[in-house]
Amino acid sequence: MASLRTLSTKLALVSSVIVSVNAVAIPEPTAVPDSVEVRAPVVTPAAIRFDGSHSYMYDRRNIISDIASGADNFLHSLGSVIGQDLPSYVISGVPNFFQNFPTGDQVKSSLGIKDEDLDAAPTEVLNIPPYANWTGDAWNVRFHGNVYKTPNISQEKVDDLANVFLIDTDIKDLPPNEQAQARNLTKSIFIVQQGDQNVSFHLEPAPSQGSSGEPGGGGAITPPGGSQNITFPYETTDLGDFDAFVKIQNVSGGGLLSPDQTDSVQRLNVYTNGTLTGNATAFLVPPEGITFISDIDDILRVTKIYQPKEGLLNSFARPFTQWMNMPDIYANWSKTLPNSTHFHYLTTTPEQATRLYMDFIYKTYPGGSFDTRPLNFSDVSATLSIRQYLLTKIFETFPKRKFVLIADTSNSDIMKDYPTLAHDFPEQVQCIFLRNTSATDEEDKFPYDTSKFEGLNNKSYMFFKVPDDLSGLDIANGQCLNESIPQNVTFGIQDEVLGIHGAGGKLEGSATVSFVVALAVAVFFTL
Numbered sequence: 001m002a003s004l005r006t007l008s009t010k011l012a013l014v015s016s017v018i019v020s021v022n023a024v025a026i027p028e029p030t031a032v033p034d035s036v037e038v039r040a041p042v043v044t045p046a047a048i049r050f051d052g053s054h055s056y057m058y059d060r061r062n063i064i065s066d067i068a069s070g071a072d073n074f075l076h077s078l079g080s081v082i083g084q085d086l087p088s089y090v091i092s093g094v095p096n097f098f099q100n101f102p103t104g105d106q107v108k109s110s111l112g113i114k115d116e117d118l119d120a121a122p123t124e125v126l127n128i129p130p131y132a133n134w135t136g137d138a139w140n141v142r143f144h145g146n147v148y149k150t151p152n153i154s155q156e157k158v159d160d161l162a163n164v165f166l167i168d169t170d171i172k173d174l175p176p177n178e179q180a181q182a183r184n185l186t187k188s189i190f191i192v193q194q195g196d197q198n199v200s201f202h203l204e205p206a207p208s209q210g211s212s213g214e215p216g217g218g219g220a221i222t223p224p225g226g227s228q229n230i231t232f233p234y235e236t237t238d239l240g241d242f243d244a245f246v247k248i249q250n251v252s253g254g255g256l257l258s259p260d261q262t263d264s265v266q267r268l269n270v271y272t273n274g275t276l277t278g279n280a281t282a283f284l285v286p287p288e289g290i291t292f293i294s295d296i297d298d299i300l301r302v303t304k305i306y307q308p309k310e311g312l313l314n315s316f317a318r319p320f321t322q323w324m325n326m327p328d329i330y331a332n333w334s335k336t337l338p339n340s341t342h343f344h345y346l347t348t349t350p351e352q353a354t355r356l357y358m359d360f361i362y363k364t365y366p367g368g369s370f371d372t373r374p375l376n377f378s379d380v381s382a383t384l385s386i387r388q389y390l391l392t393k394i395f396e397t398f399p400k401r402k403f404v405l406i407a408d409t410s411n412s413d414i415m416k417d418y419p420t421l422a423h424d425f426p427e428q429v430q431c432i433f434l435r436n437t438s439a440t441d442e443e444d445k446f447p448y449d450t451s452k453f454e455g456l457n458n459k460s461y462m463f464f465k466v467p468d469d470l471s472g473l474d475i476a477n478g479q480c481l482n483e484s485i486p487q488n489v490t491f492g493i494q495d496e497v498l499g500i501h502g503a504g505g506k507l508e509g510s511a512t513v514s515f516v517v518a519l520a521v522a523v524f525f526t527l
Ligand SMILES: *[C@@H]1O[C@H](CO)[C@@H](O)[C@H](O)[C@H]1NC(C)=O
Pocket: 152, 153
């Protein structure tokens, strides 16, 4: 279809930039799954790979000359590489695969779908597991999610679209289960959001975590009652989003417990009226206690976001896999910390792609509420601000709770936002734990920036390598640092693999040392 071709040609695939001290070598992305191979210098290479079906729209001259200026000028080069020629989310090292997903109108026009074609499709609702705070007289639940329809796209088209996300891999070459997952995920991206819709929910006590009955539950309890119907007070936005706090009732005859009656988090199942796709579990969180705010990619599951091809396969096709024994660490926290402890999973993956995340978390980690990137935060500048926005919202919602912030070093927004919260809300940030992917995973060539940690109590955060580094900490009493783990924090740009220790630092090693700035694979739609 002509429209499909238009779609693909407008997809820009920004791949790896290979930077070497004396040479600039551009391997095919396929060549980089697990070892970095430095090839002979290329005379006038494009720093970014071109591909017949992908186009690249940035001026590449300065990239090459700046890179060629060598290691002494590393930081300057990186700034220039990044500053002028690449999108800002790449500059800040956000290796984000998912940018600018198409809006419903774009999906319709690019795939030639008519309104009538959608009439028959059922309305579906993505209901993100919410948290609630106590307002003194009622629980106040932040319902948020999206209303949409899934167009009937032929499998052939779905496969074409899926292939756009997979570098040098054809979906037809994947095992059947991976094909099914990649097709499902692709379909969940090519949806048509439904604006101006009323949404209503049925709530009832949740006997287990997860709306589909997964065991566990992050220490939360089932309230004695609380069944009720709620109509969300606003219609959905043009992008099909709904997001607002709604006070829920204490149904007569006793139902929900107030914080005077229990220290525990209470769980309610939320069913969306009119669809079986809008189930979620709501967590009523007491005013005081500890909330873990955890990123998911490369900390709870193996994503390898810094290795574009692997990252895409791990996100699209392969079953989600836990990172080492991290579930044991979380399970222990869930069992041993006070009952008021709450888990909140915050990922900036666009919400359309997050059903798999929720499914994985509920099967593997303590139950808890979620934040994902809402559809209206789809452009590049919003991508960089979304985490800050969501974090600030939860801090303001629970002004008396303490937060433990967990992620890995490959997200530049986290490297900025987590310590900034500790500066801005010193009473609320209990601990920051960052997995140093640069120290453990040779493939992570992303430098990370520790400058924002300057001035924080150096016992309030820890860079760690394996989950066991986190065991035995007395988090409730503010012990965040396992003294046996060397920290190496220089308050500058660092990268263990590259031997960069601190701002202005030089590359160590011989002149043949080469390094890769795996800038990003950004699949972004400019329909
Ligand atoms: C989707 O379209 C195909 C081909 O047009 C048709 O056979 C199939 O029944 C449709 N499926 C649904 C759920 O409408």
